[in-house]
Amino acid sequence: MALAHALLASLLVDGACSGYDLVKRFDESISCYWMASHQQIYKELRDLEKQGWVSSETIAQTGRPNKNLYSITALGQEHLAHWILTPSVPTVIREDLMIKTLAGFLVPNLAMLDELKRRRQIHLDKLAVLKEIERQEFPQVAALSREQKFCYLSIRRGIRYEADWVAWCEEAIALLAEE
Amino acid sequence: MALAHALLASLLVDGACSGYDLVKRFDESISCYWMASHQQIYKELRDLEKQGWVSSETIAQTGRPNKNLYSITALGQEHLAHWILTPSVPTVIREDLMIKTLAGFLVPNLAMLDELKRRRQIHLDKLAVLKEIERQEFPQVAALSREQKFCYLSIRRGIRYEADWVAWCEEAIALLAEE
DNA sequence: TATTCCATGTAAGACGTTACATGATTGA
DNA sequence: TCAATCATGTAACGTCTTACATGGAATA
Numbered sequence: 001m002a003l004a005h006a007l008l009a010s011l012l013v014d015g016a017c018s019g020y021d022l023v024k025r026f027d028e029s030i031s032c033y034w035m036a037s038h039q040q041i042y043k044e045l046r047d048l049e050k051q052g053w054v055s056s057e058t059i060a061q062t063g064r065p066n067k068n069l070y071s072i073t074a075l076g077q078e079h080l081a082h083w084i085l086t087p088s089v090p091t092v093i094r095e096d097l098m099i100k101t102l103a104g105f106l107v108p109n110l111a112m113l114d115e116l117k118r119r120r121q122i123h124l125d126k127l128a129v130l131k132e133i134e135r136q137e138f139p140q141v142a143a144l145s146r147e148q149k150f151c152y153l154s155i156r157r158g159i160r161y162e163a164d165w166v167a168w169c170e171e172a173i174a175l176l177a178e179e
Numbered sequence: 180m181a182l183a184h185a186l187l188a189s190l191l192v193d194g195a196c197s198g199y200d201l202v203k204r205f206d207e208s209i210s211c212y213w214m215a216s217h218q219q220i221y222k223e224l225r226d227l228e229k230q231g232w233v234s235s236e237t238i239a240q241t242g243r244p245n246k247n248l249y250s251i252t253a254l255g256q257e258h259l260a261h262w263i264l265t266p267s268v269p270t271v272i273r274e275d276l277m278i279k280t281l282a283g284f285l286v287p288n289l290a291m292l293d294e295l296k297r298r299r300q301i302h303l304d305k306l307a308v309l310k311e312i313e314r315q316e317f318p319q320v321a322a323l324s325r326e327q328k329f330c331y332l333s334i335r336r337g338i339r340y341e342a343d344w345v346a347w348c349e350e351a352i353a354l355l356a357e358e
Numbered sequence: 359t360a361t362t363c364c365a366t367g368t369a370a371g372a373c374g375t376t377a378c379a380t381g382a383t384t385g386a
Numbered sequence: 387t388c389a390a391t392c393a394t395g396t397a398a399c400g401t402c403t404t405a406c407a408t409g410g411a412a413t414a
Contacts, residue, residue, distance in 0.1 A: 002275050003401085009282040020365050033277030040402065042366060063411060065365040081285040087294060088275040090301060090344075092374095096181050096267040098212030098336055103188040104329040106260040115266065122269060146358065150283040153351045157277055164343040165269075172332045179325070180372080199393050219374065221394060242383060244393040271402095 003044050006034040008053060008072055008080045013151065016071035018059075019045050032130070032158035045070055053079050101172070109179050116176070120169035127162040130155060182223050185213040187232060187251055187259045192330065195250035197238075198224050211309070211337035224249055232258050280351070288358050295355070299348035306341035309334060 010025055011017070017025070022045070023038045036044075045068075048054040053076030056068045072080075097119060104112045138144065138152045189204055190196070196204070201224070202217045215223075224247075227233045232255030235247045251259075276298060283291045317323065317331045 001400085002273065002278060005275075005282075006278045009278050012282055012285075018365075023365095031272075033272055033274045033281075035271035035273060035402095037403070038365090039367080039404090061364090064363090065408095065410080067365060077285065080282055084279045084282060084286050084294075085290055087297060088279070090276075090298070091272070091274045092214035093210075093212055093270070093340075094181065094214060095212045095270045096184075097269075098333055099181060099185045099188050100263045100267070101329055101333050101336070102212075103191055103259055103263060104332075105326040106191075106256065107263050109325075111264055115263075118266060119269070141354075146288075147284040149354055150280055153283075153347075153354065154277055154280050156350060157280070157347050160343050160347050161272075164339050168332075168336050168339050171335060175320075175328055175332065182373085197393075199391095202393095214374095216375070217393090218376090218395080240392090243391090244380095244382080246393060 003034065003036055003040060004048055004053070005080060005083050006030060006036070007041065007044055007048060008076050011054060011070060011072040012077065012080065013147075016069055018067040018069055020067060022070075029133070032126075032161070033154065048076070051079075052076070109176055113173060113176055116169050116173050120166055120173070123162045123165040123169065127159065127166060130158045130162060134159060182213065182215055182219060183227055183232070184259060184262050185209060185215070186220065186223055186227060187255050190233060190249060190251040191256065191259065192326075195248055197246040197248055199246065201249075208312070211305075211340070212333065227255070230258075231255070288355055292352060292355055295348050295352050299345055299352070302341045302344040302348065306338065306345060309337045309341060313338060 006026075007022060010022060010030060014025060019038070019042045022041050026034065026036050026041065045054065045056070049056055049070075053073060054070045055073050056070050059067050059069050061067065097115075100112075100115070134152075134155050138148070138155070141152065144152055185205075186201060189201060189209060193204060198217070198221045201220050202215075205213065205215050205220065224233065224235070228235055228249075232252060233249045234252050235249045238246050238248050240246065276294070279291075279294070313331075313334050317327070317334070320331065323331055
């Protein structure tokens with residue numbers, strides 16, 4: 001149910017846009033916290049409009065398909081604020097690599113080391129992207145407005161998450177390389 | 180599809196048991212990496228048996244319901260090993276609190292601080308449990324067998340994950356408390 | 359000439375959650 | 387006596403993934 005809220009938050013923070021643009025936003029930055037396919041996003045936007053939480057306007061275009069521009073409504077903002085005030089529990093974790101790690105002794109050590117190194121690189125790459133965003137958009141942490149602080153904290157969560165994965169991969173590689 | 184592999188890994192590492200016991204294992208330790216309800220687990224075990232990856236034996240009991248004791252088969256081990264060797268991608272993240280953080284300026288500062296403190300405590304509690312397991316079961320890291328190293332690394336992942344959440348909560352609380 | 363971009367959608371199936379159900383036994 | 391434990395299940399519903407579809411415009 002929270003895809004709805006992720007969409008509302010994006011429309012609120014980064015402004016009105018089309019479903020297509022939301023797909024890109026999710027692919028780029030929001031995917032740090034919420035993953036969604038275009039099928040899900042388009043469908044959810046239609047549902048949100050039925051609820052009155054977003055409104056849409058069809059923009060006629062020449063040379064390319066028309067698009068629906070979605071905006072969050074006042075009702076949508078109220079709904080989002082109300083949801084934010086509802087206590088939530090940590091997301092359930094379902095991490096393939098941890099299951100593989102539990103039973104990792106079934107396969108050759110080098111195979112596990114390869115997988116861990118591959119995984120470390122994935123997180124290093126994501127980390128580099130996020131750090132660049134941090135450097136460019138938040139050069140002066142002391143001078144942030146309240147709204148900017150929240151964006152900053154979101155990026156910080158992503159940075160910590162990726163850095164933490166890298167650190168664990170390093171630890172695991174070091175321990176298994178002892179063999 | 181990886182719930183199947185989580186079940187196989189548990190039966191392999193911690194030995195044969197009933198669905199009921201697997202539910203408990205998932206509630207206690209495995210939930211760090213894989214969450215599952217009893218309905219899912221019972222159903223998946225039946226499916227795994229159809230595939231020939233586990234075998235079951237009905238244990239007649241007096242004074243309490245009969246139980247089905249599940250064991251991983253040789254075929255199941257092969258399948259698990261094969262899956263481990265298949266490269267996998269990081270789990271998609273869907274984290275309510277991050278969406279709330281993005282749009283957190285919609286609600287009073289104290290409300291967000293409360294939610295962050297509540298959240299920090301949840302992770303502190305989980306962290307304490309995991310650290311206790313680490314202390315009791317892995318007192319001497321240098322002397323671990325290959326199989327034990329993998330268990331140790333799983334616990335380490337959980338510890339890092341929870342500690343990382345705590346650290347982020349601290350950072351967020353500090354930044355928002357400035358107001 | 360082939361691929362990617364723009365922009366949106368349907369449909370089937372897998373996976374997960376929530377609610378409901380049973381019934382004896384053990385412990386507070 | 388009330389709740390929790392043991393032990394397993396069905397059913398309805400919601401969410402997510404995967405596959406398939408369209409068709410012009412711009413770019414390599």
